[in-house]
Amino acid sequence: MNLLLAQLIPFFAGFGLVYHQTVYSRFSAMERFALAFPVGQILLTLTIFLTNAIFGNINILLINTLLIVMGLGSLVAGLPDRNIMPEERSGTDCAPPRTSFSHTAIHIALIVLVAVLLGLVFLTAVTTPILSYDGFAIYAPRSFAIYQESCISHELLQHKLPHPDYPLLIPIGEAWTALMIDDWNEHAVKIIFPFYLTSLIFLTVGFLNRHYGPVAAWSAAALLLLTPKIASAGYSAVCDFPVGVFILAGVVTLLELRPGNQRGQILLPAILLAGASWTKNEGLPLALIVLCVFSTWHPERRTWVSRLRPGSCDILRLLVFGACVVPWWIQKTILGLGSDMINARTLRLEWLLDHIDRVPTLLRYFSSEMLYSGWQGCSAGQWLSGWVMFWLALILFFCSQRQMQTTRLALVVLLQLLLFFVVFTITPYELVYQLRTALDRMLLQLFPTAMLFTFMVFFTSLQSTET
């Protein structure tokens, strides 16, 4: 029961906020549920982090109360205003378009398949321990320490455990479950990961369903769930996966919430993208790329200058994002927790030029991971041809169709890939070791967004009609 409550209470708070933000939007109930979990996890993290900073410990009762109040307050505040006419509500028409895919039998079969696959992931999650190296060697000890001490102590962050500069969303999420059930149970604490996977699937289905119909949406969900890297991320507690979910959620909210809907387009994407930077250090630049692309890339405008000019909403969103991220950065600055990889030494042009000879090696490994691992003849690789399809979709996209939203998505994924390329170029550690241990996990952070782009391009192609 407590295990359930540990997930339900943050979920409720998240749902309240999501409902408040998206009440006039086109979001379906499925998307709201999908967004509620990650938003709830961020609210939980921020609440625990701030109350711990104030009171010096984690008070379960206080945090539960705060979360419930947050959820209830947002729900009440978010109830639709009766004075707003239905036609003014931008999100009232959620009916999916009629497409050539609308076959009920296939639709139902796909739903059953996705449900079975999700069930398998949950089953595997609760019957296996934490499997990923980062999950058990870096994050689990921190979660355990937070659970053991019922607080986030400076001593803990500074001295005793490795990588003290890593953000705390996952350790707090795991420790919260342990605190609620009052036991350190490896199976129970990693239950958040299948929930992240469920969020990803529901979000993808909700979004694609609205644009391309249910069969396309559920096919995409099945393909995602059958991708070994994604399915295993749901139970192996690999902490890069939630970053991918947060980035995708941020991107989807930015794509869907229209400029007229002030409420939704500022707070929700900002919070979701802040979640990425609370999960891993690389989440911050990834989130900034998303924010910058959506703030400064307006292809619908006429002149180049106006295309690159951010609006007031964009600046506000950036400020909210900063406000969500800043507590952790203050803590890091106070405690002097610096990154061993990205620092003043490595962020110099001379350093980059000194290591430019790594580019061929990087190209080898990137292409090995994206092409070779994904395309081993006819047999399925770890990415299930996902990356190969992404590159083909990219080419197809530039060849035939260039819509504003998909252009932004392509830009986001390409810039994020470039970021990782640069990071690997300047890493002070042995390059091959880094590539072999981290590249697939880094790509996992981009994979959900890349797949959304791929599906959008493919389904648009399949639906396109000759004019």
Place this chain on the structure above:
Amino acid sequence: MQHVHQKLWPLFIATIFFTVTAFATSYPIFLDFSNGDTSVLDTNSQKRCISADKGIVPALPRSSQWKLVIADLPPFQLLDKPYLILTVMADDPNPLSINLDWKYKYRDGGSGSGHIATRSGYLPVLESHDIVIDLRRSFHGVMGQPDSISLTFATTGGNHTFPLLSSLSFASPDTRLMLTERWRRITVSDPLEQPYVVFILILSVLAIIILSAQTMNVTIYRNKKISFFTMQKIMVFCLMLIWSLQAGSILFSRLDDLMDRLMSPRQSSGSIRSRAYGDWCKTVFAAAEIIPETETVGIVTSRSDRKTLYRHLASYLLYPRPVTEDINADTIMMIDYYGMTSEAFKLITESGYRFLASVGGRNFIFTRTPSVESPLTEQPLIPKDPVITVCNESHRRHNILDGDLSTRWYTGHPMKQGDWLQVDLTEPQILSSVRCWHFGYWDDYPRGYRIELSSDAVNWHTVADVDSPFIAPGYVQASLPPIPVKHLRMIQTRSHPGCFWSVSELEFFTSNETGALK
């Protein structure tokens, strides 16, 4: 045509990019054996070199196939020991399989082929592993002297197996005699060429399709034309179909795994592993209560994958006690591969550590000095011609007193209440304690036991009754009253659904105190 160019530029750029990448990242290499040495890691280029700046032998990606062409082969008869040695190194304990096949060519164009060697199984982690090819034997029956041989070096393994081809040399395994005549040219073909080729091929097909669809409507049947949009749809549909077929194969394999798991639940060791994780934390907590804060604690684990975790957790849980893994590097290496053997145990205890606890039979806690009890004040006693009887006679009861920790007696069934063993001494002895080892059979420690003494084997008196000893340091030990004992019986008082009760050795200790059996 302008329209076509507008549509096709991304495709051209992508094709050029991947072609250039394919060329830029493939590297035929030249290995210099004139100085003859095993490879070193060049810290500047992060590449593995045979000697200085001449040759590179890159790390092999998992499940890859490499082709090494060794040209200008020296006459075998000039070599004292004509061995070709490929030294590989695995950085992960997953099983690895290496297959070596070769083709040879003569200068005049003749050729042949054959299989050289297969190595499979668990390679020692981070330890050089030589695959020695005896060229004379391999080429036995081949007429003349081949000019070049081409080796196909294929590896398959688990998800995290990255075998490193760390050196390649002509030498004997013991002398590593190198060639000095001239340089031997070796080219290593790139395993990535294959996906590049596939990908470039796909791009080319894509280009042709789009080009043909853009420039002209393609006639497919009886003057029926296919338009660009239809072509595009067909192409995307085919891609989706391929994707779905791959997904289908994954689905079947996953269902297969599920069936396996359902059919044989014991194979799923997840819960056992998890329990070990939890028990480990609890054990370290328990240890922290009895180890003084100034003690140095040694953590040894055969769980290579979790070593870092345990060290970090131990550092946290035992703080401020210093935690070290550096008990004895050789021993730890041995434990990594073979588990805790009595030799490893001996090495650790000889280096001044005292065995404190084991968890799950894979993780061990040592402390620098004895702090829990002090058995060293007692003298071991070797009884003369003792008679051992046990509840289950068929499982080598003589191992109980053979002085060898690596052999054992075991119940042969999951331990249950009432399992017993009895030692009858030929004459009464004064014992101070008895130690029952389960060393090497870590999970088989008695979950609860009772020790009874008797002078006539009829009337038994309980002198120890221990329930669920939490820390299981390879043995359980019970103090005995200083009285003459002729018959000693140890009885199991608890059960376990899966573990035997194993006794690898029974030790008796004596002191100078005396007493009378009441």
